[in-house]
Amino acid sequence: MSVATAVRPAFQRRLPHLRLEISAVAYAALLALVAFVVLYPILLLAINSFRVGPFGQAGAWGVDNWQAAFSQPRIVAALRNTVSLAITRQAIAIGLGVSIAWLLARTNLPGRSWLEVCFWFALLLPSLPVLLGWILLLDGHHGILLNAIRNIVPGFSFDIYSWWGIVVAHLVINLVALKVFLLTPAFRNMDSSLEEASRAAGASMPHTLFRIVVPLMTPTILFVTLLGLIRSMQSFEIELILGGASKIDVYSTLIYRQVMQSPPEYGKATALSMVILSALVPLIALQQWIAGRRSYTTVSGKYTNRLFDLGVMRWPLFCVVAGMLIVMIVLPILFMLVGTFMKVFGQFDLPDPWTLNNWRRILTDRQLVKGLVNTLVIAAGATIFSVVLFTVIAYVSVRTRFVGRRLLDMLTWIPSTVPGIVTSLGLLWLFIGTPIFRPLYGTVWILIIALGFAGLTLGVQLIKTSMMQLGAELEEASWASGAGRIYTLRRVVLPLIAPTIAVVALQNFGAAASSVSLVALLGSANNKPLSLVQLEYMDTGLFEPATVVGVIIFLLTIGAAVLARAVSVRTGLARFEGQR
Amino acid sequence: MNRLGLFLTTAIVLLIAACGGKTGAPPTGGLAAPARESDDPQARWAKTLDAAKQEGKVVVVTHTNLYYQKEIEKFGEKYPDIPVEQVSMRPSEFTPKVITEQQNGIYGYDVWVSPTSNMVETVVPAGGFESLIPYLILPEVTDSTQYRGGKPLYVSSEPYVMAYQGNVTTNVWVNRDLLPASEFNTLDQLVDPKLKGKIAIRTPSAPHAGSLTLTGLLHNKGQAFLDQLLIDQQPVFIDNARLMTQDLINGKYPVAIGIDGETMDACQREGGCKSMQQLTGYEYMLSYGVGILKNPPHPNAAAVFLNWFLSKEGQQAFVQSVEATTPPPYDQAQSIRVDVDPNPDAIKDQAMPDYDHLEKYSLQGMEAGRPEMQAVLAAYKKVEESGGR
Numbered sequence: 001m002s003v004a005t006a007v008r009p010a011f012q013r014r015l016p017h018l019r020l021e022i023s024a025v026a027y028a029a030l031l032a033l034v035a036f037v038v039l040y041p042i043l044l045l046a047i048n049s050f051r052v053g054p055f056g057q058a059g060a061w062g063v064d065n066w067q068a069a070f071s072q073p074r075i076v077a078a079l080r081n082t083v084s085l086a087i088t089r090q091a092i093a094i095g096l097g098v099s100i101a102w103l104l105a106r107t108n109l110p111g112r113s114w115l116e117v118c119f120w121f122a123l124l125l126p127s128l129p130v131l132l133g134w135i136l137l138l139d140g141h142h143g144i145l146l147n148a149i150r151n152i153v154p155g156f157s158f159d160i161y162s163w164w165g166i167v168v169a170h171l172v173i174n175l176v177a178l179k180v181f182l183l184t185p186a187f188r189n190m191d192s193s194l195e196e197a198s199r200a201a202g203a204s205m206p207h208t209l210f211r212i213v214v215p216l217m218t219p220t221i222l223f224v225t226l227l228g229l230i231r232s233m234q235s236f237e238i239e240l241i242l243g244g245a246s247k248i249d250v251y252s253t254l255i256y257r258q259v260m261q262s263p264p265e266y267g268k269a270t271a272l273s274m275v276i277l278s279a280l281v282p283l284i285a286l287q288q289w290i291a292g293r294r295s296y297t298t299v300s301g302k303y304t305n306r307l308f309d310l311g312v313m314r315w316p317l318f319c320v321v322a323g324m325l326i327v328m329i330v331l332p333i334l335f336m337l338v339g340t341f342m343k344v345f346g347q348f349d350l351p352d353p354w355t356l357n358n359w360r361r362i363l364t365d366r367q368l369v370k371g372l373v374n375t376l377v378i379a380a381g382a383t384i385f386s387v388v389l390f391t392v393i394a395y396v397s398v399r400t401r402f403v404g405r406r407l408l409d410m411l412t413w414i415p416s417t418v419p420g421i422v423t424s425l426g427l428l429w430l431f432i433g434t435p436i437f438r439p440l441y442g443t444v445w446i447l448i449i450a451l452g453f454a455g456l457t458l459g460v461q462l463i464k465t466s467m468m469q470l471g472a473e474l475e476e477a478s479w480a481s482g483a484g485r486i487y488t489l490r491r492v493v494l495p496l497i498a499p500t501i502a503v504v505a506l507q508n509f510g511a512a513a514s515s516v517s518l519v520a521l522l523g524s525a526n527n528k529p530l531s532l533v534q535l536e537y538m539d540t541g542l543f544e545p546a547t548v549v550g551v552i553i554f555l556l557t558i559g560a561a562v563l564a565r566a567v568s569v570r571t572g573l574a575r576f577e578g579q580r
Numbered sequence: 581m582n583r584l585g586l587f588l589t590t591a592i593v594l595l596i597a598a599c600g601g602k603t604g605a606p607p608t609g610g611l612a613a614p615a616r617e618s619d620d621p622q623a624r625w626a627k628t629l630d631a632a633k634q635e636g637k638v639v640v641v642t643h644t645n646l647y648y649q650k651e652i653e654k655f656g657e658k659y660p661d662i663p664v665e666q667v668s669m670r671p672s673e674f675t676p677k678v679i680t681e682q683q684n685g686i687y688g689y690d691v692w693v694s695p696t697s698n699m700v701e702t703v704v705p706a707g708g709f710e711s712l713i714p715y716l717i718l719p720e721v722t723d724s725t726q727y728r729g730g731k732p733l734y735v736s737s738e739p740y741v742m743a744y745q746g747n748v749t750t751n752v753w754v755n756r757d758l759l760p761a762s763e764f765n766t767l768d769q770l771v772d773p774k775l776k777g778k779i780a781i782r783t784p785s786a787p788h789a790g791s792l793t794l795t796g797l798l799h800n801k802g803q804a805f806l807d808q809l810l811i812d813q814q815p816v817f818i819d820n821a822r823l824m825t826q827d828l829i830n831g832k833y834p835v836a837i838g839i840d841g842e843t844m845d846a847c848q849r850e851g852g853c854k855s856m857q858q859l860t861g862y863e864y865m866l867s868y869g870v871g872i873l874k875n876p877p878h879p880n881a882a883a884v885f886l887n888w889f890l891s892k893e894g895q896q897a898f899v900q901s902v903e904a905t906t907p908p909p910y911d912q913a914q915s916i917r918v919d920v921d922p923n924p925d926a927i928k929d930q931a932m933p934d935y936d937h938l939e940k941y942s943l944q945g946m947e948a949g950r951p952e953m954q955a956v957l958a959a960y961k962k963v964e965e966s967g968g969r
Contacts, residue, residue, distance in 0.1 A: 054702065054705060054706075055676065055702055055706075056676075056679035056683070056703070056706030056708070072964070072965075073964060073965045073966075132822070132823070135823065139832075141831075240819045240820070241823060244783060244820070260672075260786040261786055261957075262672070262697060262698065262701050262786055262787045262953075263675070263698075263701050263702040264672070264675075264676065343850045344843065344846045344847045344852065346826060347829070347852055349852060350850045351850070351851040351852070352850070352851070353850070425680075429680060432681060432684045433684055441686070520669055520670070520673045521673060521676075525639075525667045525668075526665075528668075532644075532668070535644055536644040536645070536649075536668060537646070539644040539670065540644070540645045540905065541842025541843075541906060542646075542906075542907070543842070543843065
């Protein structure tokens with residue numbers, strides 16, 4: 001009998017079977033709920049993909065959609081581009097992300113705390129305006145930055161409308177920032193005694209990094225890499241704009257074009273999406289197998305976090321990281337802000353290109369305050385819901401012996417394998433067609449649930465890998481003192497993984513605040529957030545005022561980022577930084 | 581908190597939330613004064629108005645353009661007892677939503693005002709609209725002579741959606757710094773071999789300004805011309821309209837089809853883009869219409885809104901709303917009603933259709949124009965299959 005079992009509270013010892021049944025029922029209910037919300041929309045879409053005929057009308061059953069989808073002439077080239085682009089940018093991003101995360105979490109790099117927050121900001125920037133800004137800078141013929149470089153280095157050749165242009169755009173816009181965002185909390189949770197032992201044995205810093213640190217971080221690095229690959233396969237906005245002119249197709253743009261048909265071809269889009277799903281399921285299983293092979297505990301009762309002294313490399317490395325941040329956030333933010341004061345975005349050669357009218361228009365719009373309130377309610381609600389749900393799912397997956405825990409874990413990967421532009425219709429069918437959700441349809445609750453579930457994969461996996469770093473003895477010590485499971489979770493586990501939860505909360509808040517298509521589809525007139533106000537301005541041809549609304553949304557998420565940072569610094573292991 | 585308390589709390593919260601949701605129960609009752617009951621339109625109108633006030637509100641779906649908001653404010657000033665719940669959504673997003681809801685017995689909307697492409701393509705064939713005839717009450721709305729062309733213009737063969745405006749245009753622009761008028765001045769020259777590889781076209785894989793312009797060319801010049809333009813001329817296909825506009829302005833391509841018109845208008849209005857010129861000819865007409873959705877929950881309020889919207893007052897309010905909320909030129913500030921004067925821009929830019937001779941245009945957003953849009957999309961598909969894009 002283990003120590004934990006021997007010291008369980010008395011009532012639990014008297015009724016062990018009842019306690020076991022209640023928890024098993026609860027876990028099973030959780031599994032059923034997650035399975036239903038995740039699988040039912042995809043199942044409906046898959047069934048619908050065999051219905052042939054115009055949307056909304058009775059049709060016949062057949063495989064026409066599948067035949068048409070896979071007989072597209074560019075599908076092979078698109079698959080090839082998708083794989084090559086995904087592997088290339090993920091390889092570069094992981095290398096940079098691991099290095100930067102290690103610098104921020106394990107060393108005495110100057111200003112590391114604020115540098116980390118700046119990477120969060122990079123992640124919260126809206127992609128499309130940032131991309132348009134980079135195009136102004138890096139267009140092969142007229143790019144402002146490229147032409148400046150050519151004045152120094154004549155003959156310098158680069159065009160953003162190219163295969164490498166797509167890779168570079170992803171890296172500078174949010175890919176590296178995302179890796180740093182996800183990896184840094186996990187690196188911080190590593191006990192420095194392991195590195196010290198390596199160095200004491202005579203290993204160099206790179207040897208320690210690659211033979212001790214990286215292997216211990218395997219679950220997190222694997223998860224981040226796999227998530228990155230999945231997101232690469234779904235990414236289409238940058239590829240649509242940069243790849244279109246250079247005739248580079250990727251798989252997701254083929255799917256996107258099906259949904260944009262009139263009427264939309266959801267059947268063909270679903271057929272194409274099923275390929276991604278089937279290709280990724282073995283990868284997910286492989287990741288689960290690798291992560292489950294050994295223990296990755298790095299936080300125990302004897303946890304220490306002494307920082308590695310960079311010595312003379314402190315300031316040069318600071319300059320490197322700060323330089324990357326200038327490229328990734330300072331330039332795009334500058335462009336975005338400058339754009340809000342321009343009469344026509346990007347047209348510097350107008351006789352008088354500057355104006356305050358864009359800001360005046362938005363700040364006097366009656367929709368602004370209501371939109372702001374709706375955004376806060378929806379985003380905060382989705383964040384709270386998702387953090388609670390994801391923490392429970394992660395805990396059940398990692399810390400219980402529930403027979404369905406591996407299945408539960410596998411299910412959390414599924415939503416990210418099917419593109420959001422396809423699953424949004426499935427979610428509509430789910431919420432309208434099932435009795436349990438139907439009463440909530442049209443209310444803000446359905447938006448909170450839908451947006452909460454949208455971040456399922458990243459949220460659960462991130463919290464799970466953080467929990468895997470915690471030694472079991474920490475909880476057993478709590479049980480030995482008489483605490484129950486929920487108390488232990490609340491007072492021992494959660495504080496230790498608070499930085500990770502803050503990261504998950506921030507990511508979900510940002511995504512919910514800027515979500516457009518899901519909110520448009522499931523929302524109602526009473527809960528219109530700022531993202532839809534922005535859309536209205538864009539559709540009225542007022543791009544510059546729309547950018548002002550985008551800046552307001554960005555500032556809102558910046559506020560959330562600062563709050564999340566404050567919470568994670570006060571709790572978590574960052575408090576013990578530099579201590580023995 | 582113990583487990584029972586947690587369960588009860590959860591149940592209560594869900595119950596409260598459930599109270600605010602849409603129900604699937606179909607609406608009760610219909611029009612207060614159906615046509616056959618009384619031939620006196622004023623008596624019908626009075627009864628309908630009373631019933632509308634009892635219903636308490638009207639739910640109107642519009643496109644996301646801000647002028648609809650302004651228009652609805654004016655309805656609210658006229659009928660303060662009938663508040664409007666406005667749902668603003670892009671037609672491409674509202675279409676699957678409304679069809680799915682109707683198929684599940686949810687009828688939450690009364691009136692839909694929007695460009696009519698999605699209405700005609702998808703919602704009309706799915707049976708998503710009511711016939712407008714019972715809802716048209718006021719004499720100024722039912723009188724055919726009040727409409728340009730001598731009759732109301734329905735976008736399909738059945739009277740489900742009535743057009744309140746047609747907007748005629750084409751979207752072919754040339755950068756005169758690269759291509760002088762002596763070398764390219766009419767749309768017939770789009771197939772001149774000298775322009776091979778120099779034309780940018782917004783990827784015509786879905787309906788938008790690029791593919792709509794191609795329907796106008798198809799309508800007037802035929803399939804062979806279209807194939808020549810899309811295949812032999814080896815154009816560059818670009819998905820993003822704003823980007824294509826910048827490419828035209830920056831001189832990357834001398835000719836562009838399907839640019840972002842608002843960006844170009846803004847640039848020229850502020851004194852820039854002086855060497856950009858729009859060519860005219862072989863236009864398409866895009867229609868904007870209004871319809872009553874199936875089983876409206878507030879049928880009488882819907883009738884009041886519909887009749888006001890199509891009346892002289894409503895259409896004048898629409899023209900003024902466009903002028904108040906959008907930047908110039910005000911090509912859309914016009915109406916199909918003969919007693920509503922269009923904004924001078926609509927006349928100057930020839931954006932107002934010749935309603936007596938609609939056969940000149942490719943009628944997009946109408947049933948008649950569907951085959952041409954399908955032909956354009958099919959032609960591009962052939963280009964894709966041949967690897968030409």
